[in-house]
Amino acid sequence: MRKIKVLFVCMGNICRSPTAEGVFNAFIARRNLSHAFEVDSAGTHAYHVGDAPDLRAQKAARERGIELGHLKARKVGAKDFEIFDHILVMDEENHAILSESCPDGHRHKIRLFLEYAPHLRQTEVPDPYYGGSYGFERVLDLVEAASEGFIEALQREGMLTN
Known part of the structure; x- marks a missing residue:
């Protein structure tokens, strides 16, 4: 079975998108769905490439049983538009940045993550x-809700079965 490839994107890839990656990975693990996904995160800017997530994001996530410390920031690359099936963006500004640089035929993959909540x-x-x-607590709450909605949408569309 082909894995569903999901990329979470924010500006610097040290707060929101690695939090979304960690939350989503924990979410699918609890539902025994990890085998069905390949998950990553990236930023539209290269400010923090190679850095671990913000310590405050790590602390907030750890308090909910989610570890982010192993993640490293990276910038979205041209190949990401081809590789990933879903590119879930945290805000309008980064959505616009990605849409401008996205090759034809892949723009449909880019969506605001909260569309699923x-x-x-x-x-x-x-x-x-x-x-x-x-x-940071608010970000966790939002991405948890969107993660649930995203899984439900994939199930409704027949793209995911248990």
């Missing part, structure tokens, strides 16, 4: 980098 009535995962610890 319409009940939240929010389209963007806010950047917690310049805020306090509450921001």
Whole structure:
């Protein structure tokens, strides 16, 4: 069975997108679905390439039983548009950046991650980098809800079975 390849994207790949990667991996592991996915994260900018996620993001995730310390930031590359089936972006700005650089035939893969959690009535995962610890908790809450919605959407579309 071909794996579903998912890429989470934010600006620097040290807060939101690695959190989404960690949360989603934990989410699919709890549901015995890890075998069906290949998951990664990246940033639209190269500010932090090679760095581990922000320590505040790691701490907030660890308090929920999710380890992020092994992840390393990287920048989205041209091959990512071909490799990944779903490119889930944290905000409109990064969505626009990716859409501009995306080759024809792959733009349909790029979506705002929170589209999968319409009940939240929010389209963007806010950047917690310049805020306090509450921001990192909020990111976790949002990506947990979107992870559940994304899995449900894949199941509805027949792309994923248990």
